[in-house]
Amino acid sequence: MANLAQPATTRLNSPQAVARRRRQYMRERAIEALLFACAAVSVVVTLTIVLVLIRESLAFFSHVSIVEFLTSRTWTPLFSDAEYGIxxxxxxxxxxxxxxxxxxxxxxxxxxxxxxxxxxxxxxxxxxxxxxxxxxxxxxxxxxxxxxxxxxxxxxxxxxxxxxxxxxxxxxxxxxxxxxxxxxxxxxxxxxxxxxxxxxxxxxxxxxxxxxxxxxxxxxxxxxxxxxxxxxxxxxxxxxxxxxxxxxxxxxxxxxxxxxxxxxxxxxxxxxxxxxxxxxxxxxxxxxxxxxxxxxxxxxxxxxxxxxxxxxxx
Amino acid sequence: MAATDTVSTDRTPPSRGFGATERIQRARRAEAAFVGLGIVVTSVGAVTLMALLGGLLSDGWARLTPEFFGNFPSRRATQAGILAAWVGSLLVVLVCAFVAVPVGVAAGVYLEEYARRNWITDVIEINVNNLAGVPSIVYGLLALGVLVYGLGLGQSVATAGLTLALLILPIVIVATRESVRAVPYSIREAAYGVGATKWQVTSHHVLPYASPGISTGVIIGLSRALGETAPLVMIGALSFIAFLPTPPVRDSFPYISFQWLLDPFTVMPIQMFNWVSRPDPAFQANAAAAGLVLLVMTLAMNGFAIWFRIRMRSKIKW
CATH class of the missing domain: 1.10.3720.10 (MetI-like)
Structure with missing residues (x-):
């Protein structure tokens, strides 16, 4: 309140005002970074989906040939003589x-x-x-x-x-x-x-x-x-x-x-x-x-x- | 013959030759028939809803007693109830909202207000659109591989809530973007004009104006989460839970407990799925009753969102 009496230029350049603008700037940047992180979550989700599917599928295809998977007409993975044709x-x-x-x-x-x-x-x-x-x-x-x-x-x-x-x-x-x-x-x-x-x-x-x-x-x-x-x-x-x-x-x-x-x-x-x-x-x-x-x-x-x-x- | 035809003693004008009158009449009849067909077919929404409600009511109405809401599942169909299921649904949707709303709104605000036009933004945008098209059961596989076994959250309320939050994230993001985009630029300019920072403009002006639209999207997303079954089947939601999660309030220090987040759970759709897959008609009546409750809840949420949107559209004139 008191510094309202001072000329405008002094108010804008007073140490308090500079410090406040600096804080405000830091806050703005932090908020933008936080918002960006939230937007990036969707990309992380996609990548994780693809990674999980591929990792477990690779483990699966180390037991089952990919040719059988894509060509066999029988799908009985829960039987004892399992066949894996999708x-x-x-x-x-x-x-x-x-x-x-x-x-x-x-x-x-x-x-x-x-x-x-x-x-x-x-x-x-x-x-x-x-x-x-x-x-x-x-x-x-x-x-x-x-x-x-x-x-x-x-x-x-x-x-x-x-x-x-x-x-x-x-x-x-x-x-x-x-x-x-x-x-x-x-x-x-x-x-x-x-x-x-x-x-x-x-x-x-x-x-x-x-x-x-x-x-x-x-x-x-x-x-x-x-x-x-x-x-x-x-x-x-x-x-x-x-x-x-x-x-x-x-x-x-x-x-x-x-x-x-x-x-x-x-x-x-x-x-x-x-x-x-x-x-x-x-x-x-x-x-x-x-x-x-x-x-x-x-x-x-x-x-x-x-x-x-x-x-x-x- | 030909000469008399062109002379205008004939009552039909010459341009109407070659059966034109009949053709025009036929075209008009086709048009009238199509309008009738259109009304009938467009009513398919209302008709299906009626058939569904009618079927569920006739099969399940008799089971909708107060005990049905207060009983745990049981091997005897007439004593089985949905207590564990509706409490579970409530908790799971709560966790889901707690995660999806802040993250989704923040992401939507970023893409609409902050994002610069560059390849990173493009990647995020394309990705959000693609995520909306991923089958829900794939989210279940993600949850099974990462949350249940990877992070060790197990088959818990927290796992279910997080999974559904990821599932409805695109819905919340898209709704936020559309509502934020609809706020006229003059409002932002006025706020900037009196010296507000970007975040002040966004949080004090843009978000409040956009909030009706955002909440519509959130409600639709949460109703989707409430009715979603497949991803929760994947993470192993049990259908025979004869106890409630740990209460969040305790009588000794520290008085609040988050143990319920890690408790096993069941939800309404899972309970219904379990009952519907039994051959015994008595359990199928239970399924109908549970379905009725579920349908009324989701329809009420959707209906409210649609009503709210129409009301807002007619009320707000920028």
Whole structure:
């Protein structure tokens, strides 16, 4: 207070003021460093994930040949005469994801076209929150839904011989789960299409539906394809629905009405048993996890590439 | 023939030749049909929710007694309850929030307010986006390899909370970035203009304005953590826990205890998973009841977040 009476220059250069500015500067730098450290945590997490997966997988591949892992059609690591061929699990994963995509892609696209090109603000604001809620439902609840509601429903109606555990109902429910991803990413992509294209088409006498399908969808193609691929990547990594409803038996099959284990279901199944740390079974889940990571990485990169490669510049 | 057609004695105008009227009508009918289809399909969210709630209610309503919330799991389905599960869920989500919120908000603030445009920032940004796409079970493998065996935290509340914190970190970071970005620059300039430092601008002005958006993201992230099962299966959450974690308050010195962090635990989704995988229908009714509780909790959190966001959007006009 007292030094308010002094001329401004003296106040700014008084030893107290200089010391205070110095403290303040140090504090600012310390805070920035702390914030940076928090941001860097995410990189550390990624590196640790990759390191852990590779380290345990290397230990696994010192017991099992990588050729057998990638080509054998039998996966029985918990048997006494264990065989380690990841193919049945990969096939189960792709099969369930394919079923999910067949459900989610048409529905998600119709929703996206409807919300982006037809629905008024009021309808959109009412229906969209419900779609968002779908992605907030715990996956274990979806698993219950698939096993105890969808499968009995299918058995009672169109597929009387459907086994209790099957890829079909797990895939259908997984499809419902990923609809919000497809619809919201696709809607974003279609909204990014400039109105001049729509106006041109409408001015030529096309209806809104013709405009949507023949002008907007092709123009937004890269975004739509990326949405589909990201949704597959999501389905590939999903665990609880398939672990509960698709069965635990590795099964080299292309038939979705049979039961089949996925990579994620196998990992969860092994973890549920009391597995000794350092055993081959313990290491095998890391090898399976590495395969899973590789698959989702391929899909994510494909989505990135699709968006870049086919992006129309307006 | 051709000559009479072009003469305008014909009632249809010449441009409407070649069945144009029918084609236009067909196109209009297709459009009307698509609008109907769109409304029906877009209602899939509401319909699925109804079916889920209906199914769970009809299977599990009878089990939702006060004893169900107050009993430990049991070999007899009718005496089993979710006491250990909901207490465990609460503690795990608490640890998760305690770690994920400060770290995630700090990371988001750094990327939006502090980060310089250089390759390090690019790496962090790409990495956050990639982490959001990593399957949750892989976080479980990370936790198993590093937290359970590497750091020796064991199959404890702390391990579970940390694992879920890493899992929801990208959600918190992205929500923070979006809310911070939405704060108009004029507010920062006004604060800088009266001599505030960068941190003062951030903590006194930007963060308070961004906090509604941040809390929306945090709530969605925590509801995800509450419903997440797979990573906790990986670290070996037990499903038969007939005791509660050590209470955090003790009657002797030093009065507070952090032993509960290292106690074994179970959570709601794990308990439900355990019950749903038993063939006995009585346990499946328990699973439905537990699922109902879980669903109501997560839907309430999500619904609140969505409502809050819509309200904030209509209220705040910069």
């Amino acid at each position: 193919l049945p699990l990969v096939l189960g994963t792709l099969l369930s994801s394919l079923v999910a995509l067949l459900v989610a892609l048409p529905l998600g696209m119709v929703i996206a076209i409807y919300l982006s090109e037809f629905a008024g603000a009021r309808v959109r604001e009412t229906l969209k929150p419900f779609l968002e809620l779908l992605s907030g439902i715990p996956t274990v609840v979806y698993g219950y839904f698939a096993l105890l509601i969808v499968t009995p429903l299918l058995q009672a109606t169109i597929l009387p011989n459907l086994p209790g555990f099957n890829v079909l109902s797990a895939g259908i429910v997984m499809g419902i789960m990923i609809i919000p991803y497809i619809s919201s990413l696709s809607e974003d992509a279609m909204r990014a299409v400039p109105d001049s294209l729509r106006d041109g088409s409408l001015a030529m006498g096309a209806t809104r539906l013709q405009t949507s399908i023949k002008v907007v969808v092709p123009a937004a193609f890269s975004g739509l394809a990326a949405a589909a691929v990201l949704a597959i990547s999501r389905a590939v990594g999903e665990t609880m629905i398939v672990a509960i409803a698709a069965g635990q038996q590795p099964n080299f099959t292309f038939n979705p009405t049979e039961s089949a284990a996925t990579i994620t279901a196998y990992i969860a199944q092994v973890a549920l048993g009391d597995l000794p740390h350092g055993s081959i079974a313990y290491q095998s889940i890391f090898a399976a996890g590495l395969t899973l990571m590789a698959m989702t990485l391929v899909f994510n990169l494909a989505a990135y590439w699709l968006r870049k490669r086919f992006r129309e510049a307006y």
